[in-house]
């Protein structure tokens with residue numbers, strides 16, 4: 001995450017540097033445009049603006065690869081739409097991953113299992129790898145069991161009343177899921193918020209809510225704009241959403257949003273300043289590709305807030321079903 005600098009009035013709109021038929025109206029910088037635009041206009045706008053970035057091959061900062069052989073570039077493009085995590089669908093990719101783990105493990109003199117395998121995992125970068133190693137140490141050290149709200153036959157989401165019952169002074173937050181991985185159903189975040197507000201008032205605690213909107217975060221604002229599940233509820237302090245689900249971008253992009261600056265402790269913010277200007281960020285990873293971010297931006301400005309353009313282009317179901325569906329995502 002990069003924290004943008006405060007914008008002056010004149011920064012609130014993007015003015016094209018190039019004269020073209022696409023540049024007649026300025027785009028708002030920080031809100032999604034009201035209307036959709038043609039794919040050509042979306043492409044041209046971003047392409048033109050990116051001219052002002054430096055040329056990657058001249059960038060020696062962070063010592064990250066900026067040039068590979070053509071054959072390798074070709075392989076990258078051939079697999080750019082493969083989600084690494086779908087291992088059953090892409091068994092060969094999984095096998096290549098395991099071969100890499102094994103080769104590197106042997107390079108580092110790891111202990112090899114009887115079946116010839118070493119233990120390791122690919123990550124987005126070394127930062128994620130370091131965090132995973134840290135988590136593994138913590139897990140070994142930790143032996144206390146966590147209480148969970150069990151789902152029961154015929155009811156596959158969290159029961160807000162039961163969840164609130166389990167809250168004690170050691171609870172750091174209650175996480176609600178908007179778009180259950182089981183069936184797409186939305187948990188009742190508003191009820192959870194209301195019950196928890198009561199409990200906080202009685203006890204003097206200040207237990208907040210995180211919403212895991214991995215699947216629902218790009219669905220609810222368009223199809224159920226009246227549904228209160230987000231920062232309209234006072235206890236919701238942070239929300240995550242997967243850009244590579246209904247944000248319509250290839251695998252490798254997610255977002256976390258905090259309610260306000262106060263909700264992200266300043267000592268977690270990492271200030272990168274060895275490459276020039278101070279750049280505050282908060283992320284598990286450091287080096288990674290930027291194409292997913294650019295692609296996410298493309299989808300936001302290309303589709304705008306127009307519900308019809310979203311469903312016209314991407315909805316695999318006829319729209320007459322959508323309004324009848326309970327508040328849930330149609331999992332495909």
Ligand SMILES: *Cc1c(COP(=O)(O)O)cnc(C)c1O
Pocket residue numbers: 177178179180181212213214215241242243244253254
């Ligand atoms: C998909 C999903 C995740 C994991 O998200 P990724 O973007 O794949 O890392 C977490 N929570 C829920 C509810 C999900 O649907």
